[in-house]
Amino acid sequence: MSAGDFESRWLAPDVNTVWTRFLHVTHRLEHQIDRRLQEQHGITHTQYEILVRLADSDGRAMRMSDLAERIVTAKSAVTYQVNRLSEMGLVSRKKCGRDNRGIWVHLTEAGAERLERAAPCILSLVRELFLDAINCDQAAELDKLLGTWSDNLDEHDRNPIGHAQHPEPEAA
């Protein structure tokens, strides 16, 4: 085809390159961590994340929906995983009197212990793969970047469309 001017087609190679590499790296990172976590501690990365968030929370407990928001998944997925973790005895659910429809997920002693055992392993992996090899300046830069991205996402969530094509229904 090669239809004349398509400057907006592949844009600057930079965007593509950086983005592609970014995806590649993040995917591989997740895979590594997931595997290690599975093999050595018998939990998923998501499950690990849930435990971490609980441990970091006041009273080692959190509401389902807060959990969902923190780990960025659908509520139903949280239900599923909390069931799993509950079966394993790592968390427990308790109704909270205040709001009868709400549920508090508590980290159990067993859960805390499991986390204590898994955390160093994962953190060292994260360090090894992710942080150790970058210097302070880069680290500071990364921190800034994360902030920027986060803000951007917030803003975009508030204002989903930006300038997207009209949400036209499929014309017949």
Added chain:
Amino acid sequence: MSAGDFESRWLAPDVNTVWTRFLHVTHRLEHQIDRRLQEQHGITHTQYEILVRLADSDGRAMRMSDLAERIVTAKSAVTYQVNRLSEMGLVSRKKCGRDNRGIWVHLTEAGAERLERAAPCILSLVRELFLDAINCDQAAELDKLLGTWSDNLDEHDRNPIGHAQHPEPEAA
């Protein structure tokens, strides 16, 4: 550990914070893109990735396993997605005479068109959320970081554990 210099500022706020933010940001990014892609172009992010890789390849074709490696998923997942894309008419499979067990996945005209339509949309989203807000220096920095991480992962893959934690002390 003096509490004022870059180093401690970086190390002290612990790995956890940066890592957590990183996960949060990447997950949200993926979700945004996935949603946009689904809503506006009827394909998954993985499917989009496959199309992109094909379009970028010589002869707009790739072997299944190369594809799997590029997009970092299990081979079976590639089979699955290529089947879907094939049903949609966006790719086609062709045996290659050379190696009778190998399969070349070709981008069809329809696939190329679909990609042409989707790419600007996604790239603009990527820019908007990911790149626009960072300046050249930061972009360069990011690029360097990605390179470092990638190398790290390569090395780690070659040398998976090197010092496995306690393999499995599960008994009481």
Added chain:
DNA sequence: GACGGCTGGTTCGAATTCGAACAATTCTAT
């Protein structure tokens, strides 16, 4: 040229995720 070992892809079952529909509860405004 037959034999064991690789490699490339597929198939199968299990696990996980999502979104939509739902039930129960709280909140708001009249």
Added chain:
DNA sequence: ATAGAATTGTTCGAATTCGAACCAGCCGTC
């Protein structure tokens, strides 16, 4: 007080992913 809206979690079905088992074609050696 009450109808309507919003929120909280769950359930359900569909889609997707993974890993292991598997088949088939390639490659080296004898």
